Amino acid sequence: MxxxxxxxxxxxxxxxxxxxxxxxxxxxxxxxxxxxxxxxxxxxxxxxxxxxxxxSLPEKVYYLFYKPKGFLTSLYDPHHRETIKVFLEKLPQRVFPVGRLDKHSEGLLLLTNDGDLANLLLHPKYAVERRYLVWVTPKLNEKKINQMLKEGVNIEGKVVKPVVFRLIKTEGKNYVYEVCVKEGIKREVRKMVAYLEGKVHRLLRVQFGPLVLENLKPGEIRPLSKAELQKLFRFVSQLKTSKTLAKASSGEDT
Structure with a gap:
């Protein structure tokens, strides 16, 4: 080093x-x-x-964090907007978020001080899946969804396809969709919904790679369990040894 x-x-x-x-x-x-x-x-x-x-190098640590809506995924903002730094200050070690969620999105973020692992998980060639629940109105056109799943949609000059895009339930006036993507393009899910002529009312990330949000509440942070760490390291090891690496775009903020 x-x-x-x-x-x-x-x-x-x-x-x-x-x-x-x-x-x-x-x-x-x-x-x-x-x-x-x-x-x-x-x-x-x-x-x-x-x-x-x-x-000496600090011990490597790994946390799951439920980023609440209304906070920037940043440790500093020149415009003095609220950032996730207020939550991270409670931790005994200096950590950073792996990837981003935009201000109006919420849900799962991995926090760590392991730069090598973070870079690998975010590298476009590994196409790590991100899974979301999205509250939308009005109900989206199923024919157009199926067309997007087959042919993709042009986002920032690149044709991308969601891995999953399906209606799972209704909640009041909202239609809740499960969406899984792997490109990591900035505001990717929101742009897909806009393409389908819908409006996003809530966007919640529930999974990143092998890690799932489960019962974390907004603002909560907890260390990964032993089982979660083993699953994460096994997942990373598989990425490193994979012979077929999916191509994807860089960036994030969904």
């Missing part, structure tokens, strides 16, 4: 500021000053000291 990346992962500073510390001669590895920005650290063997303090 490159030294600046290692220092950033340890929470010392951003990569750019870490480079400044290295140049200033404030970083020692195994007792020797290191000013080479390309230096590679072995986290298991090397002792790294910054400004007289030994630093």
């Amino acid at each position: 490159r030294l600046n990346k290692f220092l950033a992962a340890c929470g010392v500073a951003s990569r750019r500021k870490a480079e400044e510390l290295i140049k200033q001669g404030k970083v020692f590895i195994n007792g020797n000053m290191v000013t080479d920005l390309s230096y590679t650290v072995d986290p298991k063997k090397d002792e790294v000291v910054v400004e007289g303090k030994k630093v």
